[in-house]
Amino acid sequence: MPVARRTDAVLLLVALVWGSSYLAAKTATVALPVMAVLFARYGISALACAALVASRRQARRWTRAEVRVGSLLGVTQAAVLVVETYGVAHTSAANAGLIISLTIVLTPVLDRTGSRRLPGRFFLAAGLCVLAVALLTSSTGLHAPRLGDMLILVAAVVRAGHVVLVGRLTAGRSMDPLRLTTAQTVVGSILFLPPAIAHLPDLAHSTATTWTQLIYLALFCSVFAFLAQTWAVQGTSATRASLLLGTEPIWAVATGVSLGGERLTLWATLGAVLMVAGTYWGQAIERTHRTTAAKTAKEDEACPVMTPTSA
Template structure:
């Protein structure tokens, strides 16, 4: 159906945009200090949000409260991601951060089937091979920072679900508060280096705008639009191609190279991620069905006693 193809196209484009963000961030941090990149990524987004919110009405207390909380956790993710990608390849960064997809259910649900942890193990082996280069070695500083970013991002995703569930908070308004909080957080540490912006070229400014708007605000709105028009399973499968795009962009446009071990590691990460997602979805569906069956049995028992 045209409607389904359009939605799938948006989700694939979104995954490609997010996949390209790692090379863009790496290139931007080659030209500017990390803290300045982070400040401008937030500040540009905050200015656009403030302009868009004019005339919409005031923010609710929950939107301010939870937007501020999520702004802190999101800032922690971006600090680790941006410093991480500055010290590793864009392909490595995109593949390692994809571990968020299997770490999130662990933090959110706790008890999962053994097969899920086998899938996590496959991913871990894949990371080890990916960062090994021409021979097995310890992960570099950038790789470890990206691993930390994956853990913190998984916690952030869980927190988003917990604080917004059952509350009347508007996604764009919460995002606006998050970007404003991030801009304020990075203003002071970035301030001493801001004069360097007078010598910053147009290409770097374009990269910063792309990170702030295309990989940030527009991507978030596109995700919300698409997920409302398809199943969560289909959306997660399509968005799960992000690390593939990160690798393709890094190798194709960034001139990065993968060894045979790196290729094997990338394949294991992607395969393990999809396997883990599949196991978690089946487990979640079975758990929901068991809860429904238990509720029906209790209702039947109550009805029998009432008679």
């Protein structure tokens, strides 16, 4: 298989794994409390990451920046998963995967590092996503928003903030992605241990099916997905990678309907289509805007404006 096709296949697999994580998390929270699920997910991930770090030959020592940044990101990532997991426990896996994709259009709004404002068309795309959320949350008729849908909406905002923080804390720094991930999982394990202690006996006596779901969430949806994404994006363009990873909500709907027995009404289907279209549109607008801004900045540096001087 050519390298390009192999890279595309890996990115699609990452998107599929992330899309299926909502159904796995929802099913696991039926058998166990949310905090027990999160502790198990983080604990297994931390052990796997630590084993990978230890297996490296001639590994350099950890830097203070890696520990400091990884610990801070561990707190924000834990906040994302707390809200997201409680949300998916109270809504469908399909809805969760679709609404969380709002992160794509929320991230540029929260990231104000650029010198130029986002074009108006971007906010039209964001408005389309908001309309999609309204259709998804009221797909069975007009009613108050469901708790789960609202929590997933909050999780999308928190995740966007986390993504912005990752970019700002790692920009211009040489940091090992595996060590950052290890630090995050260790911090998450420590944070979730106290509220999960009372449920450890239930966790220990969980069925093989539940443990399979927990291991899948930890090793595939966390460790594998992150490392595979890091490897794959080095062999393709950022545009192609974002398009392939952007199929995550499609896989969330596919797994929820085919494996979880969930049903989409006509209005929910329309909302799903609008959500995917809105996020792709917004992503394309932001990418073009960022590329144009970077090109203009380089041109300005190459041809500085000459200001007249007084005689």
